Amino acid sequence: MNGDDSRPTRWLDEREREIWLALREFIWEFPAALDRQLQRDSEMSIVEYSVLAVLSECSSARKRAGDLASDLGWERSRLSHLVRRMESKGVVERVHSDLDGRGQDVVLTDAGWAAIRAAAPGHVTFVREAVFDPLTPEEQDVLESMLTRIRARIAADGLWAGAVASAACPPDAPLEEGEPGA
Known part of the structure; x- marks a missing residue:
């Protein structure tokens, strides 16, 4: 690499x-x-x-x-x-x-x-049924860990486009819990 x-x-x-x-x-x-x-x-x-x-x-x-x-x-x-x-x-x-x-x-x-x-x-139903329902909570933790490590390795080479995502939303009142965004 x-x-x-x-x-x-x-x-x-x-x-x-x-x-x-x-x-x-x-x-x-x-x-x-x-x-x-x-x-x-x-x-x-x-x-x-x-x-x-x-x-x-x-x-x-x-x-x-x-x-x-x-x-x-x-x-x-x-x-x-x-x-x-x-x-x-x-x-x-x-x-x-x-x-x-x-x-x-x-x-x-x-x-x-x-x-x-x-x-x-x-x-969200599709994502839940396709990604989360087939996995145990422990498998979900392992998947998150693996994806995070793979992404970090790619980002270290400067090849991950979203390596530094902006958090710049203009300030206002927070969204209500359950609002769209997933």
């Missing part, structure tokens, strides 16, 4: 190969399953849901566009194109930032709130 070509390649053994293939299939298929569930039940994509969820977690339902892109681990241009499409659906809008007037904030509209509130129960 460090670009040093003088080290011999450490090939995967048969057990590691089987684990890698199972993980690779999961990595490729699970996001598609999330997308299919949201399309089927809510007529929105996982990326649209992700934007709405992050905004719904901010007490003011708004966030600077750059911070939102950072939170999602996306390039600003990707977010900009998506926000443009979401604006045409009326679920978000861009406004001048309250912080300095130069930047733009992405704001959840009333239609956006309605969309995330309608989509969240089905999405």
Whole structure:
């Protein structure tokens, strides 16, 4: 991973190969399953849901566009194109930032709130049934530990896009418990 070509390649053994293939299939298929569930039940994509969820977690339902892109681990241009499409659906809008007037904030509209509130129960049910119900609490702890360590290793090489997620939601009253955002 460090670009040093003088080290011999450490090939995967048969057990590691089987684990890698199972993980690779999961990595490729699970996001598609999330997308299919949201399309089927809510007529929105996982990326649209992700934007709405992050905004719904901010007490003011708004966030600077750059911070939102950072939170999602996306390039600003990707977010900009998506926000443009979401604006045409009326679920978000861009406004001048309250912080300095130069930047733009992405704001959840009333239609956006309605969309995330309608989509969240089905999405959370899918996540619970697909990820948490098949595992014991102990297995959930192990999964969290493994994912955290893998992510930290990748982040150490500077390859994890969301390595430093922004916590910059404009201050306001906190969300009610149980509000969308998962």
